[in-house]
Amino acid sequence: MxxxxxxxxxxxxxxxxxxxxxxxxxxxxxxxxxxxxxxxxxxxxxxxxxxxxxxxxxxxxxxxxxxxxxxxxxxxxxxxxxxxxxxxxxxxxxxxxxxxxxxxxxxxxxxxxxxxxxxxxxxxxxxxxxxxxxxxxxxxxxxxxxxxxxxxxxxxxxxxxxxxxxxxxxxxxxxxxxxxxxxxxxxxxxxxxxxxxxxxxxxxxxxxxxxxxxxxxxxxxxxxxEGGSSEKVKAGKMIRLLTANTQLIRKHAGRPRAVVQAALLQMWPLSRYLAFRLATTLGMRRCEAGLQTWREVWRALRDQGQGAHLPSSRPVE
Structure with missing residues (x-):
């Protein structure tokens, strides 16, 4: 069976x-x-x-x-x-x-x-x-x-x-x-x-x-x-995905590799946030939604790295 x-x-x-x-x-x-x-x-x-x-x-x-x-x-x-x-x-x-x-x-x-x-x-x-x-x-x-x-x-x-x-x-x-x-x-x-x-x-x-x-x-x-049928909000989905990746690093990557990978993982949303920030500064208004999304994701992952509570780490029940 x-x-x-x-x-x-x-x-x-x-x-x-x-x-x-x-x-x-x-x-x-x-x-x-x-x-x-x-x-x-x-x-x-x-x-x-x-x-x-x-x-x-x-x-x-x-x-x-x-x-x-x-x-x-x-x-x-x-x-x-x-x-x-x-x-x-x-x-x-x-x-x-x-x-x-x-x-x-x-x-x-x-x-x-x-x-x-x-x-x-x-x-x-x-x-x-x-x-x-x-x-x-x-x-x-x-x-x-x-x-x-x-x-x-x-x-x-x-x-x-x-x-x-x-x-x-x-x-x-x-x-x-x-x-x-x-x-x-x-x-x-x-x-x-x-x-x-x-x-x-x-x-x-x-x-x-x-x-x-x-x-x-x-x-x-x-x-x-289809993919993503239960995840409609991009920021929330990315936070949960990056949270899981952080957990995988902690569990499976031995030091010093874990330290390097954790730092790189935080740089990913930061790089997107900075790119969208530059684009909006240059007047690309269509990038404002992306700026808001990646700001939220980066701040959540940064807080997690500092040991703070990660907002929206689980879907609302």
Whole structure:
């Protein structure tokens, strides 16, 4: 059996579409669907049960965060494998069958992923990436990864230049479509719940690799991933993302590398803030919104570095 876990946070319509795509394209797979509702007022049960009457819907009285919600569902999972699927993912024909076949062919992976496309059919490269490094942070500060996204050197973090058209080992499989063997999930005790949202998939893959597993992805398992369906405010999203990156540095980067990377991480939003400030000073009024956003992000990360409470580190409950 396969256990599919979906976490809802005010994404009711997306969850319904996701579950419908699973039922349509994986009717021949022995599976169970477990949905954790992190949004008390969304009533996702009413949307899911007509489509999948045997789905397990766990209603949380508060927003647990992504990692803790997955752990809660993982405790109920009966499958030999657990497949994490974001609510804004639409499963395409053969995707679930192919990722299960891939896991059987590559058991050494322990964690497996697929290829993600945007709704318009173009490649969404965020199905996998490398763990954060000093070099990738430097490229991010200088915006080299954005300027040359197809460069394997300057977009090292995002596997620049790779079309995702072949099977490869990767450092990180995105939690948007991630298959893991249940025994490995149990051995790792699921996600580290210090990561409220973002970073938990990176940490999981790094811990699996430390045990000798080799996460990998296959293009045969392809899904549509819209991305960002539960995150509407850019400043809040960036603060949470950078908070998770700070936690990853503290956990996985030994000194003195951690000190260097933490400093570089703070320079990223600072560099964007200064760039937008210069642009607005030169009269580019269209940059004022960007200036406000990056000012907020930089100040939040700066306060975190000084040991102060990080505002908006968790979504409002």
């Amino acid at each position: 396969l256990s599919i876990i979906i976490v809802n946070y005010f994404t009711r319509d997306h969850v319904a579409a996701c579950v419908e795509s699973i039922r349509e394209h994986a009717s021949d797979v022995d599976l169970e669907v477990i949905v954790v509702d992190n949004s008390r007022e969304d009533d996702v049960r009413a949307a899911v049960e007509p489509i999948c009457p045997d789905a397990i819907v766990i209603e949380s009285p508060r927003n647990l965060g992504f990692g803790a919600a997955c752990n809660l569902a993982g405790g109920r999972a009966r499958g030999e494998h657990i497949l994490l699927i974001n609510p804004d993912v639409v499963v395409l024909p053969g995707a679930i069958q192919e990722i299960l076949a891939f896991a059987r062919r590559r058991p050494e992976g322990g964690i497996w992923g697929g290829r993600t496309l945007r709704p318009d059919g173009s490649l969404n490269p965020a199905s996998c990436w490398r763990a954060m490094s000093t070099w990738s942070l430097l490229c991010r500060i200088l915006a080299l990864d954005n300027a040359m996204p197809d460069s394997p050197l300057f977009n090292y973090h995002g596997y620049g230049g790779w079309s995702r058209a072949d099977e490869r080992e990767v450092e990180v499989v995105s939690g948007c479509f991630l298959l893991i063997a249940k025994p490995l999930w149990d051995a790792l005790r699921g996600f580290d719940e210090q990561f409220f949202v973002y970073g938990e998939d990176v940490d999981l893959c790094l811990r699996a690799a430390a045990l000798g597993y080799r996460p990998c992805v296959t293009p045969r398992a392809t899904v549509i991933h």
